[in-house]
Amino acid sequence: MADLNEHATTTHCQNVVDVFKGISSAEVNRPSSGNEEGDFSLCCYNGKVELPDVRQPDDTYLELFHGDSSMSKYFLKNFRRFNSMFSFTSMGGKIDHSINKGNAPYTFRLSGENYHCLGSLLPLQGSKPQFSQLYIYDTENEVSNRQGVFGKYIFLDIDNKAKNDELEMHIINYLKKMLDSNNHLVQVYRMVRYCFEENPQLDLKLRIIGTRQHDGRQYNLPSSSEVAALIVGDIGDAVDNRDIIVTKQSGSLKRISELHPSYTPLQYPLFHPFGEDNYPVNILHKNVSSSSTTAHKKVKLDAMIKLVNDKSLFGKVQAVIYMIEFQKRGLPHSHICIFMHPCSKIHNPQDVDKFISAEIPNKDSDPDLYKLVSDHMIHGPCGDANPKSVDSQGFPVYKRRDNGQYVVKSDIMMDNRTIVPYNMTLLKQFQAHINIKWCNQDGSIKYLFRYINKGPDQATISLVQNNNGDNPDPTLDEIKAFYDCRYVSVCKATWRIFSFDVHYRIPFVMRLAFHLPGEQQAIYGANEDIEDILNKTTNASSMFTGWFECNKNHDIAKTLTYAEFPTKYVWKKQLRKWEPRLRGFAIGRVHAVPPAFDEAYYLRILLNKVRGPECFEDIRTVDGVVCETFQDACYKRGLLDNDNEYIEAIEEAIYLDLILFRKALGNCLILNEEQLKNLALLEIENFLNSNNSSLRRY
Structure with a gap:
């Protein structure tokens, strides 16, 4: 306070x-x-969320927290006890009492979930009132009842018990009066007391409402009628699932929802002397409707992406993609793949050493980096140092000199062989485990994309019935005893609640759908009339036909193929039309179609060649002549003669493999064109052999 x-x-x-x-x-x-x-x-x-200012209590209450008087010291020493005296709810959970044995310091161990429980309005006959019942039952002796419910207090003056008792009674009386005057939850329970005083036989229920009518940005304290309702008899069905229903005299405890706005004020009334709401569900954003969502950015991760992409830490970047992996054993991991511009590609071991290090720095010349490497970038011992730039599988082997540097971890001397490759700039700035690797073959990139499509974490759990000896041979249904569940860790739940990115990519890749004439998708209801379906604007205009319309009205559009179109134009889904791009950048990818789809396959081939068509006939037009089919147009353009399309695809794949192979070899092995050709043929022969074929057949 x-x-x-x-x-x-x-x-x-x-x-x-x-x-x-x-x-x-x-x-x-x-x-x-x-x-x-x-x-x-x-x-x-x-x-986006405009929270109200925190309301300050009076000076007398603040003096209990910040004062230097004997009453303030006594209050702070016994604060937990005083809060429990006035708490409405009790804490629930599976507490392990067996750990506190011997003379060791007291340890509070809670297994499983922590929750808060609320009792009935009145205690059972012959039972003493507790927690919220103290606001209603036997209020004439309320101070002594609150004092007697809880255990020993901490003496301020161990030799003067009368002084401690006097301070105790004075503080309880003051807190009682202060909460009666200010706390609207206390006032609601006092209303229940008045009702029972007038009619003790009244069957009364208290409903603590979970949904507020007013926006918490404008109203710091809701009115009493908005917080609670007193109901006589049956409650009915008009109850929200987060509402708290307190019955008259049940003798049982009711667990309350953690999402209820009064969840915290009910448990900690001295921290909430006015009974103000906790953070409510579906709080409105400022000038934004409740259905809108806001993607909130991360801290270190976004800063690192900005450093790499915008500030060109490794050079000019063409694309960045990452995904977040949530493991069951700790914090989430980010797997990032950076695609460099051709002018910034790594071509030799010297380029690798410029950005990636796998050695322990000198402790005297750079003590900060030395400590960061020893704290974050060491794993268990690995193989002997290898002077080659790539291993037998083509993966890079980073420079690990035997320079005498070492780090002692768990009484074991760790040298450069145990260092995880890192970048000095990133490690110094973000002080975290950041493993940097050079992706010199497509297998490294596939490793990243595997995480994107692996699906959520799963967990198989078994439910075992506790056998206390009453049934020595219970029947076990093994099918019902096991459940295949989706596992959501605390980190993942928090990540999702705050709308953090799980998959991220720069630049944006837009999938471009296409279709044959009259075969666009149509969305309709089960009972809709066929005429209404055909006349729908959303069904008549597709992304593909919108491309035709845009080509009619824009000269720049006529110079672009369908795949190039997103670089200059944006598809407005609500308007069902393409509009010129004002900012940003995107890459278009036309949907893949196998050759078995005949005309759709040939249409896709033409979409990569034809620029600015205004209708399907323009796509089939070659040298002023409209071909009957898309296949005929492909033949007339020479795209299918002598299997040119397939040859181009094979040549492109061979060219990329040669580039990757050359990068992997670095400066260790130089091959001439004839040797590279033989090596490529050997790879093709191995691939054909794995499919029961051979180059001899061709």
Whole structure:
């Protein structure tokens, strides 16, 4: 309950950032939104959520937290006990009591999930009131009841018990009056007490409403009628699944939803003396409807992508793609693949050494880097140092000299053979485990894309019935005892809640659909009339036919093929039309079609050659003559004579393989054109042999 002016604040919502003493100024001022100004924005979604100002209690209450009087010291020493006296809910969970044995310090161990429970309005006959029941039952002795419910207090003066009792009673009386005057949750329970005083036989239920009618940005404290409702008799069906229904006298505990806005104020009334709401579900964004979502950026990851892409850490970049992998054993991993521009490609071992290091730095010349490498970039011992630039599989072998540098980990001397390849600039700036590798063959890239399509984490669990001896031979249904579940870790849940990117790519790749004449997709309902379906604008105009219409109206469009079109134009799905691109960049990829689809396959071939058609006939037109089929147009253009299309595809694949092979060899092996040709033929022969064929057949 400190003054807001004593703490760091955010740029947008001015909420408290540092509420605990002892946090260093470096932690407070560290940027958390990827910018360089040190602004914090996660709490308010970069200003999208406008939170109300925190209401300050009176000076007397603040004096209990910050004062130097005997009452303040006593209050702080017994704060948990005082909060429990006035708490509405009790904490639930599977607590392990067996660990506290002997003279060791007390340890609180909770297994599984922590939750809060709320009891009935009145205790059972003969039972003592507890928690929220103390606001209703036997209020004439409320102070002594609250004092007697909980255990021993911590003495301020061990030799003066009367003084401790006096302070205790004084503080309880003050807190009771303060909450009665300010806390609207307490006031609701007092209303229930008045109802029972007038009619003890009344069958009354209390409904603590989970959905507020007013926006929390404008109303700091909701009205009592919005928070709770007193219901006599049956509740009915008009109850939200997060509403808390408190019955009159059930003798059982009810678990309350963690998403209820009063979840925290019910458990910690001394931290919420006004009973103000916690962060509610579906809070509206400023000037944004509740259905809108905001993609919130990460911190270190986005900063690193900006450093690599915008500031050209490794050179000019053509494309960046990454995906987030959530493992069951720790924090999420980011797998990043950077596609370099041809002018910045790595061609020799010297280029690799310029960006990637796999050695322990000198401790005297660069102690900071030495500590970072020892903390983040060491794994278990691996094979002997290898002076070659690539291994037998074509993967690069990084320079690991025996220069006498070592790091001691777990009493074991670790030399350069145990260093994970890293980049010095990235390691110094982000101080994290960042493994840098040179992708010199397509197998390395496939490793990354495998994570994109692997699907969510799964877990198989078994449910075992606890056998206490009542049934020594229970019947076990092995099918029902096992469940194949989707595993959602805490990290993944948090990542999804804050709308962080799981898959990311630069530039944007747009998939371009196409179809034969009159075969575009049509979306319709089960009972729609066929005429209405055909007259729908969304069915009449497709992305492909929209390309034709754009070519009629724009001269620049006539110079582009279908695959090149997204570089200059943007498809507006709501308007069902292409419009000129004002910013950004995108790459077009036409849907792949196998040869078995006949005309669709030949149409796709033509789409990579024809520029600016205004109809399907223009695509089939060659030298002013309209061909009958797309296949005939391909033949007339010479695209299918002598299998040119297949030969071009094979030559392109061979050319790429030769480039990758040359890069893998580096400066260790030089081959002439004839040797490269024989090597390529050998690879083709091996591939054909694996498919029960051979070059001798051709």
